Amino acid sequence: MSGIIGKKVGMTSIFDETGKNIPCTVIEAGPCVVTQVRSVDTDGYAAVQLAYGEKKEKNTSGPLKGHFEKAGTTPKRKLVEFKTFTDEKNLGDTVTVDIFAAGDFVDVVGTSKGKGFQGVVKRHGFSGVGMQTHGQHNRLRAPGSLGASSWPSRVFKGMRMAGQMGNVRVKVQNLQVVKVFSEQNLIVVKGSIPGAKGSFVILDK
Template sequence: MSGIIGKKVGMTSIFNAEGKNIPCTVIEAGPCVVTQVRTVEKDGYEAVQLAFDEKKEKNTTAALKGHFSKANTTPKRKLVEFKTFEGEKSLGDTITVDLFVEGDFVDVVGTSKGKGFQGVVKRHGFGGVGGQTHGQHNRMRAPGSLGASSWPSRVFKGMRMAGRTGGDRVKIQNLEVLKVYPEQNLLVVSGSVPGAKGSFVIVDK
């Protein structure tokens, strides 16, 4: 599956040919450098490793400096492997946003915004316990009964409770490519993409 590494720029909206206003996300996609080509003979599987976003040499380990020097490129911040990449790729090749054309459908993978420790209402959409009358006090956002008593005398695994929310790997599928701007390395896709502005995303074709 071919793809590219990008960075979420932000959201906007554009009008299509029918005059409908479509919400969309702008992604700075590439240019990415091929830093390694995995083969079955050497690695046991086939894949193409891409690198994206400049990184200072002083913040790069010696091992990674050697890794990037083999591809004749400067240190990069993000490395991702893509399996079954279309076309033959060699060490040092550059992958740009020209990989996509308007009308393509892509899958976008990102890390969702972290929201810290949250209760059951925000995390799972619970409605709280009862109303504000009939003796209820400070129960509007409480989880209520967990359903376990003398048997099994424990909480079942997977019980929906309060806890850390967000910061997960999320894939949004079948987003349409609305615009491609090769000069600015920009990709405009329909709908929303997980993550905050400036976060890394992976666009799979």
């Protein structure tokens, strides 16, 4: 199992051998620098920390500056740890998109688009209380009853109600890699991934 940090570029479509139009997402993945190698002896677990995305030195804290200098690289914006890697990595090594090949299946983790405060119809797919009849004029998108009155005299936890929608960590599994462009550090996967254009994503092999 290997992984890399990337950035969502946008969506496009590619025609396959049969002439079918396949919707795809373009991801700019890497190059990532190994900034820390954790071991069971020193940290209690084994992992490889990767860094991606340039960051201004004036916006980087002192401890992080020393952390990046130890790895021999400039300050980075995104740090992610990967528990297992197929190849042994050393401090300062570079991980590129070449770890993937066309036909591989990857898991993509991203932060979904924030939708703000939404009602039950948009957030949970409710159909509303009923038609606009029998004197009802403002109940089309209402949630309806929330529970009994005398018992339990409260609203149960987990009740589907209006609230914050989106802006959560989402993983999409088993997306097929369609093409890999090593020179441009681009990878094209089949289907859609969470997040807005320009947002960070994590790819697991």
